[in-house]
Amino acid sequence: MIITILIFPYYLLSNKHTSYIYVFLRPGTSVMVTLDSRKQYQTMFGFGGAFTDATGINILKLPEGAQDWFMKSYFSPEGIEYNLCRVPMAGSDFSTRPYSYDDVEGDVNLIHFNLTTEDYKYKLPFILRAQELAERELLLFGSPWSPPAWMKENGMFNGSGGLLDEMWQPWANYFVKYDDSKALFQNWMWNTCAWTAEDQRDWIKTNLGPTLEAASMRRLQLMVLDHNRDALPWYPATILEDPESNQFVDGVAIHWYDDDNTGPEVMNELHSLFEDKFVLYTESCDGWDAAPNERVILGDWYRAESYAANIIEDLNHWSTGWVDWNMALDTNGGPNWAHNFVDSPIIINEKSGEFYKQPMFYAMGHFSKFVAPGDRLISSAVSEGSEHVKVAAFRHNEDSTVILLNMGEDDETVSMDLGGGQEFINFVMPAKSLVTVLAATQPGAH
Template sequence: CECNSTYCDSVGSVSLPPLGQYSSYLSSMAGSRLKGAQAQVQVKSTGAGIGYSVVRVPMASCDFSTRLYTYDDTPGDYNLDNFTLAPEDINMKIPLLQRAQALSPRPLSLLASAWSAPAWMKTNGALVGKGSLKGQPGGKEYKTWAQYYIRFLEEYAKYNLTFWALTTGNEPSAGRMTNYSFQALGFTPEEQRDWVALDLGPALHASSHPHTHILILDDNRLLLPHWAKVVLNDVHAGRYIHGVAVHWYMDFLVPAEISLGVTHHLYPEYYLFGTEACSGWNPLDRGVKLGSWDRAEQYAHDIIVDLNHYVVGWTDWNLALDQTGGPNWVKNFVDSPVIVDAQRDVFYKQPSFYSMAHFSKFLWEGSQRVGVSASQKTDLEYSAFIRPDGSVVLIILNRSSSEVQFEVWDPAVGYIPSTAPAHSLLTLAWNTH
């Protein structure tokens, strides 16, 4: 869908039909985009804004910045006397977040992630490449890095922006890789455990933001359950932690039941949260692909697998990118659900935009996943939820090349006959009272 400053297609606000009827919304490779329909639930069997609620905010620069920077580049400033937000924060991030919050009918949950500490705190003396904090947890660098987080929260609070959560740092495993070309800060799980226990946890607890959640890992799920065992088995670290953040890269290397399922069953009191995903990162399938339905299916498949394995949220990497998949200072060009052509003053909503909408628009915060069983083997992938308003939402992905006819039986209302076209994503919604 091509949009500009005066036109963009939108499904508008969604209101569910009365008891006895259901709504369906279909997107497909054949061209449907959240195509709405309404029908009657059967008594007998017959045989755009799109509701985003979480925004991930980089603390200082990341690879999708146009330059490298931190909030305190003064060597030896352990008291952070020279800590100051960057022009990017003041002129871009903060106004955009304020505008987004004003447009959203519900409060936005802001999530902060840092890519690197200032170079003078690090063993390699640089923002990029293999390097970690100098010294040991409990030492001055680790304590200053914890206070850096607190200062960030305090500065944003001055603009009436408060954070639901922060992570212990983006992809800590990357900072332990030789010749790594992006910003990174290496942590072993043991170092992360001790930093939270000795420095970050106490600092946050004593700050004016004690209710901000701490999410550990913020890295690929193949590191689970080992990483969680190291950190969460420690009572001193565990008492400060609320959840485990995961990225989707390399998901194919480890089954979700092993990484996510085992972690949940070992530590059910800590939630799992998806904090980064994007298409076009693989060197064999790189960059922007306008109109790619395959990538929309990749998103939907991963979200469904995550939801069915106890993940309670899923965050895309970039809200929008330009036609090259940037800007990105290190030329790490990838794809995004929205692609902007600034010269023509238009933007394109990719199939993956609508793929995310099938979840974000219908699964409200507080929705509870419920079990779904199929009476026979099927190619369909699905996940079902009861929302806080008591309505039911069922999301169905058909990645096969064949249409699949099926019906849903809800004992509270009856039978819902439906069809999932080839290569389609379908959301069904109905009231139960």
């Protein structure tokens, strides 16, 4: 068998690469990576970011030529080819104000429901442009932050107020006019709605699910939770153990913000309980817990390494993809009406009319560019004592894509066993690097 290998350090991501052909029959002497394509797991949905108000506001700060290059960088074959993107339903913390699609007090029939200036100016134009640029199908999912304030117990967009009992059906009807689902109890300073698992279960089976079905919208993929690992598996299990609510739910959405405290084993638990439901990481960003003057750090490799390590871990524990948060922020990490500033793969400098691709952008690109929708995760393992090397491997037809992260301070010689201990690929992986290896079987090779 002849294997073509393409090696991409994180800083050299483009369409112009050097191709090398290696034939090795013996392993090297350092880190051993073993693949087994006979063991295949979940199918990949894809990778991407969110069309937030803040993203659109920042793109519009750029000259027209730079705006076009920004969009190509994310969505075109010349760029990193995002294919899975999140769209906030109305306002989020990354808006300049809290708002919903019906802020007319008491409008339970949603007569005044309408998209806003933010949609027409900051979201829809860039979604349409992304669709024009993308060769892959662009998949979109909506996430609500808060119902209209008048539907909530506290009468506010933020805080811990839940949905008023008499608003369960109007809120379900609101979804028919839009899409998806959000949850959990805490006194957040930004747009939110408190849901116990029991209430969300009952709302889905008595209101949302039947309402979507009556409107012929069951073609939509409905995800529950949309929160951190610390809610696994108990929160979605409460919903999915009930056959009436289970029938309307397709998957479980997870955020990364508690991953340092809650290990990935809970994802395995969730999968073992509900194998027919997909898992998807729907929101992740760095800088959210940093000091105020470090919410944005230009050129920071550690944050790229953090992204790559988390993505590899999540994919190896049943996630079908990984969606970043804002695709663009300003140099302060905003705008954000709740002053909840964070970092982003692209930072826009309004004064200079420039945008900066952070190392996080290139980390995302290793996955979004080279792991195609429909690829299957396959078994991969790293030799004992090499914990600083992380790996995730995928099968595309008869080819393999292998993404490796060296978190160590030293270069490593990697020997990759393609299966069966008969053929190996040996290469040097630099310290603190992220490498993608495409092992493509040559036509007619045996």
